[in-house]
Amino acid sequence: MSEVLLLLMVVLLLTLLGGLVRVVRGPSEADRMLAAQLLGTTTVALLMLMSVAMAMPRLLDIALVFAILAAIAVVCFVATGEVRDHDAT
Amino acid sequence: MLLWLVFDLVLIGAIVWLAWAALAARDGFEMIVLFMVLGLFVALAWVRLQAPDVALAEAAVGSGITGALLLKTWRHRRGRAAGDAAADARPSRALGFGVMGLVTVLTGMLAAVLVLIPRPAPSLAETVFANLAVSGVDNPVTAVLLNFRAYDTLLEVVVLFAVVVVVWLLGDAEADRRAPRLGSIFFGFARLVLPVMVLIAGYLLWLGGFAPGGAFQAGAVLGAVGIVLLLGRLYTPTAADRLPARLVFGLGTVGFAGAGLATLALGNAFLGYPPEAAKTWILVIEAMLTVSIAATLAGLFFGAAPSGRPTRESDR
Numbered sequence: 001m002s003e004v005l006l007l008l009m010v011v012l013l014l015t016l017l018g019g020l021v022r023v024v025r026g027p028s029e030a031d032r033m034l035a036a037q038l039l040g041t042t043t044v045a046l047l048m049l050m051s052v053a054m055a056m057p058r059l060l061d062i063a064l065v066f067a068i069l070a071a072i073a074v075v076c077f078v079a080t081g082e083v084r085d086h087d088a089t
Numbered sequence: 090m091l092l093w094l095v096f097d098l099v100l101i102g103a104i105v106w107l108a109w110a111a112l113a114a115r116d117g118f119e120m121i122v123l124f125m126v127l128g129l130f131v132a133l134a135w136v137r138l139q140a141p142d143v144a145l146a147e148a149a150v151g152s153g154i155t156g157a158l159l160l161k162t163w164r165h166r167r168g169r170a171a172g173d174a175a176a177d178a179r180p181s182r183a184l185g186f187g188v189m190g191l192v193t194v195l196t197g198m199l200a201a202v203l204v205l206i207p208r209p210a211p212s213l214a215e216t217v218f219a220n221l222a223v224s225g226v227d228n229p230v231t232a233v234l235l236n237f238r239a240y241d242t243l244l245e246v247v248v249l250f251a252v253v254v255v256v257w258l259l260g261d262a263e264a265d266r267r268a269p270r271l272g273s274i275f276f277g278f279a280r281l282v283l284p285v286m287v288l289i290a291g292y293l294l295w296l297g298g299f300a301p302g303g304a305f306q307a308g309a310v311l312g313a314v315g316i317v318l319l320l321g322r323l324y325t326p327t328a329a330d331r332l333p334a335r336l337v338f339g340l341g342t343v344g345f346a347g348a349g350l351a352t353l354a355l356g357n358a359f360l361g362y363p364p365e366a367a368k369t370w371i372l373v374i375e376a377m378l379t380v381s382i383a384a385t386l387a388g389l390f391f392g393a394a395p396s397g398r399p400t401r402e403s404d405r
Binding site: 003006007009010013014016017020023024026029032033035036039040043046047050054056058059061062064065066068069070071072073075076077078079080081 | 092093095096099100103107110118119122123125126129130132133136137139141144145148149152153154156157160161164165271275278282285286289293296300301302306309310313316317320321
């Protein structure tokens, strides 16, 4: 069981690295921001797996805090953005 | 256990690479996003190092609040730098090399400490665990932060207070007027998430007594509530809010120091709580800190002393 969890953790970690491609290459700001959100979601999943694999149930609290705060950066991204014409396309 | 090794090595490699990429990024926005992603990986690393308290702090402060603060600061600067080329200039080569030299020396000193430290490394962990029973809490981290080394935490709160004072002195709220208004998706989100965030802040505050949690984490989550309210213009501070804001900003420092004076009056050491009521003392202090830290973080996000006149229009 724990081997399966561990394998899943490694796979998720590798998908995190895959998501980094979009963060680095963009090209638009929204691409980078949404990629970061995706990585945040993966991190929540990773923390839940780690909480079982490492027998640390309190890690679920960390996952909870990540999950509830994940959207703050995106809301900030949208709300402080400038209204520009070419964003509409 | 080969897979654990693979996991840890990939994690370490990713952290080093991300740190470099965040430093080397040419675009400020890319830098901020990379820094936020770095926070995710670092939190995972803290978990692997069996330090869930630090991982929780990273989750609460590092990812959510810091990202929002950096983003807002970046937009703010860019908004003002339009037509001001000097604001966009990169730091000089000499400054870069100077900083690089300092960082190299610091890293070298850290490495030397790592090598020269006696084995087994000196540790106060045993002393902490031996006295945990009289600390009033079951989480050794909270016991150190709010009881054994409470004045360290008091000074941290003072730092936060000093920061908000400086921001109020120097901040300029006028530059953010061009921001778009948010639509119905946001308000659905806010309606759903804000009450849950308040609940989780209370949960984290209580949790600190026996598990990773506490005032700073709870304050960060509650502060995020304030940030969402500000972003959605569900709450727009006006000049009339200055006095209550000052009171709440000061609550952490004054309440904590006041508790210290009260313990002196009881004949104990400064911040030496009576052992039989230590839990109550810690909880009351942490509750004040939570509210004060939350207001301070939201105040920092607002970025200036509110100056607008109160408006009575209901335009949401």
